[in-house]
Amino acid sequence: MFDSVDGLRVTGRGVLDGNGQTWWVMKRSDAALKLVKCNNLELSQFSSKDSPQIHIAILQCSGVNVLGLTIAAPGSSPNTDGINVARSEGVRIAGSRNPRIGTGDDCVAITSGSRFVTVDGVECGPGHGVSIGSLGKHGDVAAVEYIDVTNVHFTNTMNGVRIKTWEGGHGYARSISFSNIEFTNVDNPVVIDQFYRDRSFQAAVAVSNVTYSNLKGTSTRPTAVAFDCSDGGGCRDIHVNSMMIRGAGGQRTVARCRNVRVATSGHVYPVIPCRS
Secondary structure: OEEOOOOOEEEOOOEEEOOHHHHOOOOOOOOOEEEEOOEEEEEEOOEEEOOOOOOEEEEOOEEEEEEOOEEEOOOOOOOOOOEEEEOOEEEEEEOOOOOEEEOOOOOEEEOOOOEEEEEEOOEEOOOOOEEEEEEOHHHOEEEEEEEEEEOOEEEOOOEEEEEEEOEOOEEEEEEEEEEEEEEEEEOEEEEEEOOOOOOOOOOEOEEEEEEEEEEEEEEOOOEEEEEEOOOOOOEEEEEEEEEEEEEOOOOOOEEEEEOOOEEEEEEEEOOOOOEO
16 A cells, blocks of 8 residues: 555566456455555556455545556456445546456446546456446535546456445536447446435435437347436436447347436437427
């Protein structure tokens, strides 16, 4: 762990090997590389494999540049997020000559307290995709804003671009953009889930000003788009501009909506049934 180090640079062609096989059967484990309260941080070009849990955890950091990392763990490995960003701002995660993040959990997870985060040019798969959240667990107040996910290619992942919040949570996830996204054999390409693992409360983290632009590819399941929002306006100002997601074998796909109206423009398939 690095704590309160300004101007830290971790770079090179080496490999961080977490020997995760030893840890994955344990009830408790930790991140392979944890960075806490580090400002003007650079991580570049190295590889991380088989972390005990999260590969790289970025917590309460500012001014972070992550470039060209390769992160790998088996798709069956538990809780092995590639990069987890929490309570941080000014974070840029970018690919370089197409390195891949492939793990048993989220390729990138952006959680509460994060703002001005960009994910650009990343190859993701296997894994659970790029997630905003989860947010609002145990009734917590969440705050995520100004997130830009662009030029990302998902291959054989459980999810593509996902926003996930717990019922009973509070706060917001807003000003989020997903653009120039490609899916290859993804189970759930586009997801907003405001009922993540719990359906016993009416309150929810407010999701607003979310834009999807130029999304294309294939889904392994008939439902390629799922906007599953809570009662009482949990989702608003959702926009879809140009989307084409078909079945992996060329089959028809559908979109599902709950408690949301979606503005669309350009050619959008599958058709969004809750168009405003």
